[in-house]
Amino acid sequence: MRWLFRLFLILLLALGLVGFGMVERDPIIAKTEPPSSKDVREARALVQRVRFLSRAPEASEQVLEVPAATLEGALRMGARMVPGFRGKTELEEGQLRVLVAAPIPRTKGAFWVNLDVSVPSYTGELQLDAVRIGRISLPPALALWIGRVGADLFMGSGSSEAIMTAVEQLDVTPEQITARLDLDVSQRSEIAARVFGTLRGGTLPSAPEIDRYYVAIREALDDGRLPTRGSFIPHLRFALEMAAEDTGADNRANAYTAAIFALAEACGASEFGLISERLVPDWTDAGRDWQRGCSKVTFANRIDSKRHFVTASAIQAASNRGVAVSIGEFKELFDKTRSGGFDFTDITANNSGIRLANRMMGAPAEEWPRLLGRIQTESDVLASFEGIPGLMPRKEFDARFGSVDSPAYRAMLDRIETRIDGLPLHATP
Incomplete structure (x- = not known):
């Protein structure tokens, strides 16, 4: 009802803007x-x-x-x-x-x-x-x-x-x-959490909810149920299966978000902590003397691809596609001059993670078992890097693609999205 009320207000405002000359033909x-x-x-x-x-x-x-x-x-x-x-x-x-x-x-x-x-x-x-x-x-x-x-x-x-x-x-x-x-820190975190919550369409899961997933992941690593090397798929399935057990008609978005937040904190990029502390300021990540971690687990035999995938998926779960895509793109632009170059395979991993979040959060709870059944190997959720340009120095990127607004750049993004469309997780039955 809250969102219906908001939609009504938006429609009413739109009609008012047109009627009173607040909408124009040109920017x-x-x-x-x-x-x-x-x-x-x-x-x-x-x-x-x-x-x-x-x-x-x-x-x-x-x-x-x-x-x-x-x-x-x-x-x-x-x-x-x-x-x-x-x-x-x-x-x-x-x-x-x-x-x-x-x-x-x-x-x-x-x-x-x-x-x-x-x-x-x-x-x-x-x-x-x-x-x-x-x-x-x-x-x-x-x-x-x-x-x-x-x-x-x-x-x-x-x-x-x-x-x-x-x-x-x-x-x-x-x-x-x-x-x-x-x-102060709490005010900054509160503002950030409310902005992301608005983009997301609802409040984020609480710190205790995320902690429960995080502890389960770290305990599974410590007792050997999850490997410390090799493919990231077992870790992803572990988190999603936990979320599926908690998923109902009203909480599937929060269940996924809590699970992917915990997984990103355990296995994602270190920078994710800077985001999570703003969005869930009371989250302590249940700090213990953990013995084993997943820092060496890989996607496509690359540690950075795993980090890109799960971190982008977590940001997507907390916000919307525009924010998640842009943050990944901004990181590549930063890397173009500071860390060796622009890498479209990183963008591929980012966008694959974003699409996972969209697929799971947009599916009814009763479809989750079927979707989980489609996630068996890396090629089910991560688009192939074959033929996708890897690390390019600034001069090479500028020569081949110019800017992130060029036709060549958009064509490469379309190529990546087409590959993601064809993954088993996203393919039409």
């Missing part, structure tokens, strides 16, 4: 460039800086400086997560202007919602100078009220307060914005 800004490796590096550094500041003992120490170029890069990255999204910032002395264009879903770019917001330098709660949606100018106070109501409606009561007060002071110059934060 307010031209198509933005795809994110570059530099954008990803700077965004990564920015996230690490926010993480460090949230742990600062004194609020006066939480000062964040963000250059104009970094803001633009962040918007380009956002465009990869939300299909059709376009964003741009303009900085003047004492004024930050944000322009956003988003297409109306299912209109094939025929209709757009354009947003033009001016944010002044301020001290205290977030303030706005001017707000324009389409051809309509809104009083700033009304726009803030609508934003508060929307945040609380879609992200849960209290979300607006946490967001509105996260930056207690903003200073804007033509070169950068300087933000004084009022944010």
